Amino acid sequence: xxxxxxxxxxxxxxxxxxxxxxxxxxxxxxxxxxxxxxxxxxxxxxxxxxxxxxxxxxxxxxxxxxxxxxxxxxxxxxxxxxxxxxxxxxxxxxxxxxxxxxxxxxxxxxxxxxxxxxxxxxxxxxxxxxxxxxxxxxxxxxxxxxxxxxxxxxxxxxxx
Amino acid sequence: xxxxxxxxxxxxxxxxxxxxxxxxxxxxxxxxxxxxxxxxxxxxxxxxxxxxxxxxxxxxxxxxxxxxxxxxxxxxxxxxxxxxxxxxxxxxxxxxxxxxxxxxxxxxxxxxxxxxxxxxxxxxxxxxxxxxxxxxxxxxxxxxxxxxxxxxxxxxxxxx
DNA sequence: CTCGGTGCAAAGCTTTTGCATCCGC
DNA sequence: GCGGATGCAAAAGCTTTGCACCGAG
Numbered sequence: 116x117x118x119x120x121x122x123x124x125x126x127x128x129x130x131x132x133x134x135x136x137x138x139x140x141x142x143x144x145x146x147x148x149x150x151x152x153x154x155x156x157x158x159x160x161x162x163x164x165x166x167x168x169x170x171x172x173x174x175x176x177x178x179x180x181x182x183x184x185x186x187x188x189x190x191x192x193x194x195x196x197x198x199x200x201x202x203x204x205x206x207x208x209x210x211x212x213x214x215x216x217x218x219x220x221x222x223x224x225x226x227x228x229x230x231x232x233x234x235x236x237x238x239x240x241x242x243x244x245x246x247x248x249x250x251x252x253x254x255x256x257x258x259x260x261x262x263x264x265x266x267x268x269x270x271x272x273x274x275x
Numbered sequence: 276x277x278x279x280x281x282x283x284x285x286x287x288x289x290x291x292x293x294x295x296x297x298x299x300x301x302x303x304x305x306x307x308x309x310x311x312x313x314x315x316x317x318x319x320x321x322x323x324x325x326x327x328x329x330x331x332x333x334x335x336x337x338x339x340x341x342x343x344x345x346x347x348x349x350x351x352x353x354x355x356x357x358x359x360x361x362x363x364x365x366x367x368x369x370x371x372x373x374x375x376x377x378x379x380x381x382x383x384x385x386x387x388x389x390x391x392x393x394x395x396x397x398x399x400x401x402x403x404x405x406x407x408x409x410x411x412x413x414x415x416x417x418x419x420x421x422x423x424x425x426x427x428x429x430x431x432x433x434x435x
Numbered sequence: 436c437t438c439g440g441t442g443c444a445a446a447g448c449t450t451t452t453g454c455a456t457c458c459g460c
Numbered sequence: 461g462c463g464g465a466t467g468c469a470a471a472a473g474c475t476t477t478g479c480a481c482c483g484a485g
Binding site: 139140142144145174175176177178179182201 | 439440441442443444449450
Binding site: 201217219220228230236240244250256257258 | 355357358359361377379380386388390392393395396397400401403404405406407408409410411412413414415416417418419420
């Protein structure tokens with residue numbers, strides 16, 4: 116998805132409200148990281164984001180990137196995934212409809228999909244267990260039935 | 276689940292068949308690790324298993340534990356989970372029916388549950404995407420509706 | 436002015452790797 | 461005996477922490 120000024124305005128407001136609610140300071144670094152994330156699309160990891168910040172005018176540290184990502188995850192502007200590798204993957208989540216992930220066991224690429232049945236489970240599975248489900252992670256590990264999936268542009272980004 | 280000699284016999288046979296099929300050597304360390312895993316119940320991480328081996332007569336290295344766990348996961352005698360922490364969690368899987376996991380956001384304990392709707396998704400979600408689903412990971416993150424879940428023995432092991 | 440946030444580097448923790456030795460086949 | 465597997469320790473990779481300085485409120 117391309118850069119979207121209106122969208123950016125909205126997420127900035129949400130972040131501001133969150134920082135105020137939690138009595139956290141509105142630092143330029145926090146907004147710079149939020150904007151950098153919402154300027155790009157797809158999944159990213161800390162190192163990629165840190166590199167993007169460094170390659171621009173920004174003077175940020177990894178510690179601040181980690182700290183700010185935690186805040187953004189907490190206020191639900193970013194979601195965090197552990198795709199079975201050691202490096203956490205993130206993606207912006209505002210304005211995106213809920214989706215899950217399929218990982219190709221042949222080429223390690225990630226495909227997003229949406230299955231309404233998963234929402235049913237999300238909404239009702241907790242009752243029996245006496246839990247209130249806050250969020251979930253569903254990952255399907257699957258072999259590609261198509262040929263040459265590695266070079267298929269319809270598939271998402273490759274994870275490390 | 277308590278130690279079960281018959282069960283152990285079976286998994287040892289399965290492991291032997293796997294090692295033969297893959298032309299891998301039947302070392303005493305590999306069988307010792309398999310037995311140590313099947314002698315206990317619940318989830319475990321590498322450090323716990325390594326500690327258990329060390330506290331007994333065994334002379335094993337972490338490297339061998341990691342290597343053997345990879346083999347056991349590959350032949351489906353053990354399953355591996357990334358519960359959002361950095362440390363991978365494992366559990367024995369032979370003779371267990373398929374289940375998914377709920378993690379309490381209050382106390383970090385893991386509860387196993389089984390929802391037949393998940394099997395439906397597993398079996399059919401791949402078709403549309405032209406993938407053959409091999410396995411999946413579903414984790415519900417949920418708040419405990421009961422009081423004092425931390426001390427509830429009905430709930431599983433706490434993860435780090 | 437205060438003290439929470441930051442940059443930087445060092446430390447921490449989990450996992451992988453290199454190498455000499457060992458042992459299954 | 462050959463070559464894969466192991467133990468050990470060192471290295472690698474991701475994340476967190478300690479500390480002095482900076483800047484938002």
